[in-house]
Amino acid sequence: MKPNAFKADIDDSDLLEKSMSEIASAIADPSRVSILCALMDGRAWTATELSSVANIAASTASAHLAKLLNSQLITCLSQGRHRYYRLAGVDIATLLETLMGVSMKTQKGCVTKTPVHLRKARTCYDHLAGEVAVAMYEFMDKEGWFLPEGGALSPIGMAKFQEIGVEIIPHTKRKSVCTCLDWSERRFHLGGSTGAALLVTFDQKGWIARTAGYREVTFTDAGIKALGRLFRLSLK
Template sequence: MGNTDSMSLLKTEVDDNLADSLEKSMSLVASAISAPSRVSILCALMDGRAWTATELSAVAEIAASTASGHLTRLLNSGLIICLTQGRHRYYSLAGQHIAGLLENLMGVSMHPRISPTPRTPVNMRYARTCYDHLAGELAVKIYDFMLREKWLEADGNALTPEGKSQLQNLGAVLDPHPRRKACCPCLDWSERRFHLGGDAGSALMTLLLHKGWITRTPGYREVNMTGSGAIAMKKLFSLNLP
């Protein structure tokens, strides 16, 4: 067999091994999120905060010992991380990429074969957290405004100079060298349209919280609009809120 044939065979074997490895990795992740209790835990962690095992067992309505096994499975699959502070251990999603995976999975799961009556609570459909940025009807409307006003590039993958200037003038702190995407469209599972993700989405939500325009309830993903927030949304984003 010539050198060329040997190299081609070796490349084929390497490619096959990589494909097998990828398939096994994907299978492990899919298996890790196949149990309803683990899904409940992951959904709770979508609020962007770190939770204790006891808190997560209560959310999933399972015994603490059962929750421990589920958390170990999620840790081993790379979906969550464990943080230790003193005697306490806290669990959180492994990062924004995992939150994006879950949000997309929610969208696929909610895809209507027929037109069902939405069962998601109205407040959660209107405004909620998507890890560290805002989601729901409110977030989609803000995103649409930013597109219309040319604050975003047409594909939503970057702020325009005007958009960056406008957000900074509002008081948003944008990371000049973010470790993730500076800006990206994130598919909203309840609205089936995009809201603002990436570092820009996180900066916007931090700004809204800092200004007191929205509030959060510990342990829940729902976001509440304040009176001053409704005024600000109309002034800044031309939104007439209910």
């Protein structure tokens, strides 16, 4: 290896380590964690809304948002006089969900303290999470809706999703089917573009109701019937 190439490798390594430490620093604050968790519902929030959920002053929230923006963990959208903040992408949501799972594991004798309504059903950025989502994934996996090697729907799964009315967008850069570790249930739920499309369909059909400003999801009467018919699930 040429000396200059070796130096380039060292420089790249130093740059990666510096970037990782900057991201870790951006997350390492309870108020910023509260902001990031609020944005996990996949929607855009104003600074005022985020300051309220983090229980901090508006000026303090602005400083925290600036750090999150500089670390490219969030993005800012301007619409008229208002500015809205949201997560920078699904990769950031996945990072946060993974961090939640790791954090739960480090607690000795951990008993989940996740509120019951959030544990039952919530959004994980752009797909469903929680007890119901985990049960749905386990049913789909058992019934052969996914290819054995993973990553995509099987012919059975494609037919079932068409029956539900889910519009699958082919040839996207995002992985079609991927497992996402549910931090409250410690089991997998469905992520990827297929998981996102499923949430959109549930929303459009009126099977779920969202609580404004929160990740909580509740199932309507029609949604409860659909869960029983399509996934053999009974909500108690």
